[in-house]
Amino acid sequence: MSRLWQIVQTLLGLILRHPVTGTSVIPILPDGQIVLIRRRDNGLWALPGGIVDWGEDVATAVKREMKEETGLDVVKIRRLVGVYSAPDRDPRMHSICIVVEADVQGNMVVQDKLEVAEIKAFTRSLLPPGEMSHDHLQQLQDYFNNQTTLA
Structure with missing residues (x-):
């Protein structure tokens, strides 16, 4: 039994x-x-x-997450904005985030009420001031600077 536990611990690790x-x-x-x-x-x-769910590609995850969180449909993924992988970018875990720009359409409706409190559309000049979650402010700045970032 001890050997089995070692194998399980190794796999979980x-x-x-x-x-x-x-x-x-x-x-x-x-x-x-x-x-x-x-x-x-x-x-x-x-x-x-x-x-990104197991067995799912990134483009499918983008479309699914948009629909789940906002009710909006992705019309077209325009470009890769960046890949963000700093170990401290997400306070919950070490995550790698692939950021894309996408054209969307539809009606904004909170689909996942456990995750999302509010949805709102902003012009660039009226984006909410102050801190944003995770490293999303950096992601937006890179987007506005027309950069493709590997960080």
Whole structure:
């Protein structure tokens, strides 16, 4: 039994000690506004997104997360904004975030009431001031600077 437990511990260590892959989306409405969500867990504004599910590619995760969190449909993924992997970028875990710009459309409706407190569209000049969740402010700054970032 001791050997079996060692194997289980080794496997759990390998699985749990690897970063989790997720996405953030910079959603652009037809009028050019950017959609943000207010997270329920910390009350901060954030880009929609989440963890890529097992067996799912990143493009599918982007579309699923947009629909789940905002009710909006992804029309087109425009470009890769960056890959963010600093171990402290997410206070909950070490995660790697693949950020894309996407054209979206539809009606904004909170779908996941456990995660999302509010959805709102902002013009660039009227984005909410102050701190944003995780490293989303940096992601937006890189987007506005037309950068593709590996951080």
